[in-house]
Amino acid sequence: MSDALRTAASRPATLEDVARVAGVSRSTVSRVINGIRNVDSDIQESVRLAIAATGYVPNSAARSLVTRRAGSIALILSGVTEEIEDEERARNRVLTDPFFGRALSGVIGALRPFGLHPLLMVADTVEARDQVVGHLKQGGADGAILVSTDADDPLPARLVEVGLPAVLFARPVHPIPISYVDLANRDGARLAADHLAARGCRQVAVIGGPTGVPAAEDRLTGFREAMARHGCPYVPCVEGDFTQRGGEAAMERLLAQQPDLDGVFAANDLMAQGAMLALREHGRRIPEDVAVIGFDDSSAALAGRPQLTTVRQPVEAMAAELTRLLLARVEDPSRAVTSVIFEPTLIVRQSA
Amino acid sequence: MSDALRTAASRPATLEDVARVAGVSRSTVSRVINGIRNVDSDIQESVRLAIAATGYVPNSAARSLVTRRAGSIALILSGVTEEIEDEERARNRVLTDPFFGRALSGVIGALRPFGLHPLLMVADTVEARDQVVGHLKQGGADGAILVSTDADDPLPARLVEVGLPAVLFARPVHPIPISYVDLANRDGARLAADHLAARGCRQVAVIGGPTGVPAAEDRLTGFREAMARHGCPYVPCVEGDFTQRGGEAAMERLLAQQPDLDGVFAANDLMAQGAMLALREHGRRIPEDVAVIGFDDSSAALAGRPQLTTVRQPVEAMAAELTRLLLARVEDPSRAVTSVIFEPTLIVRQSA
DNA sequence: ATGAAAGCGCTAACAC
């Protein structure tokens, strides 16, 4: 074994080592690695051989330093854990939500062709948020995808301010110059209303999401508008928290104040499941006595019986598109912000 | 505004800028940033001021280059997507599994005190696996936490080979020198068996996990051993795939071959839920006719009615411990490998 | 206690 190779074996090989073995300069090796043409094919070959012989792998820190690219993007779960009862519980709630899993899947799929991976960050406290912003400012990621769980999340604005490429899953509460993807939530709600009305439901109610969350509010108003067109001027709504237990509790309240109700629209599937549990507890048959429609078409929709009729949100595709939006902005920060809105579809199963 | 400050405002401030403003050398600034004592407190103060004035944040790539630390660790979901029907579907399945969410939560929680974040990687194909290994070899992460979804995963061995600090969630199929955490699966299965036996169940069956997965096999053998001690020499088992649908199908088969069964132990909660669905479809009351016990105590256990009696696995704590094991190894790669085994507990609810 | 200087491994002008 030549001396050059020997040294290369002990400590990780560098460009320099490869260059020496191949008998060329660092630049040339760098060129073939980065696929820049203008390199004689014979030389290319010998460089490849040298790379194989030395077991060379580029050092990403060194590369990042000069290219000013981290080679990763941040996926930030942002939300204010108001009641800091148990930090872990709150984190679990969002991380085990099937919506998050689907979004994550879409992001990973869109990142893969570029050899990028998401850096997962949970910004649920003031400190955590500062930490996240700090990490990003240090160049720890080339951009950020934000999934805000609640309304008054200061993070989007802060990131825009800092000048870091960032995009949002769902429209921001306060208008800021940032790209996002969203669902036509009102249309989705209308789909649900039309279906309920067509079934003959007259006493309908809504289990809504947290106040201030645009998606939740759009679903509510969209539903109310559509029901009004169907001759139902008043549609009561109780607030839920997007969890199954929350849906269950909400349904209880609804049942108490309106025992004769015959249709329920929940702002997500988890709450719809909870609602179905509560309805069954009260001896209501679904959908004969009360029809139930959910939102999302998450795995939760298939988890119980009857299977949930729901408004499908193409979460994976939305997340993938959002990722592409971010990547484009990382490539060219001067690019104008855009938004792309996806259309929901009604998936009719058994609950309505 | 001084000239020094002005330049600092345009391009990101560097150590050099801070040093100039503070009237000291780079080294000194570096020292105060890295909390090294031996720095005069007056100077410390002026450096802090300069940092604030310039808005300086350290550049992580530059730091990584010299410290040889990436400042992130990889969380790898590894598994062979045999039937490459739909890559996204397979990815979704694992990402929306509540088990994954809990593990992720534990990892994030344990990483947080160190200002680290997990880099999420899915290694589900040959190329993806190569890509992941490549990324790690380049120094893209300081270590890796592996969650293998199936038996013959080549990744653990490869990482050990490459010499990258890595740890495993659950014992490896083939013994290799790597640290891991695991659950005393047999003990958990015994808990379930004892409970079923105490209820008077005599015709029990198991819905197992995929063949070859140690955790699944341990649960099965542990259950059988315990039932044998209770005078049940034969316990049939049908193989499931850890999904709810799989559990449903498995229950159907079980019911066909053993209609008089009065107790079922499923290797995870998702399958137990599926089993309950199938049982109800066949008019069996739970737990009166058939008692059902799951495994994990995931959110799925509370998702249906009756609420699931299950063997609790402290996933978050296990993931946190695993993370600490990894961090220790990153700190000192020569440290001996260890394993820590957690004890399960039986959570008695309504299904058994 | 502080500063000077030597890299860490790579890319990208710029020459030839």
Next chain:
DNA sequence: GTGTTAGCGCTTTCAT
């Protein structure tokens, strides 16, 4: 086409 050279921003001996 290929090599030379100058950094990227930081940490860290080694002097002082």
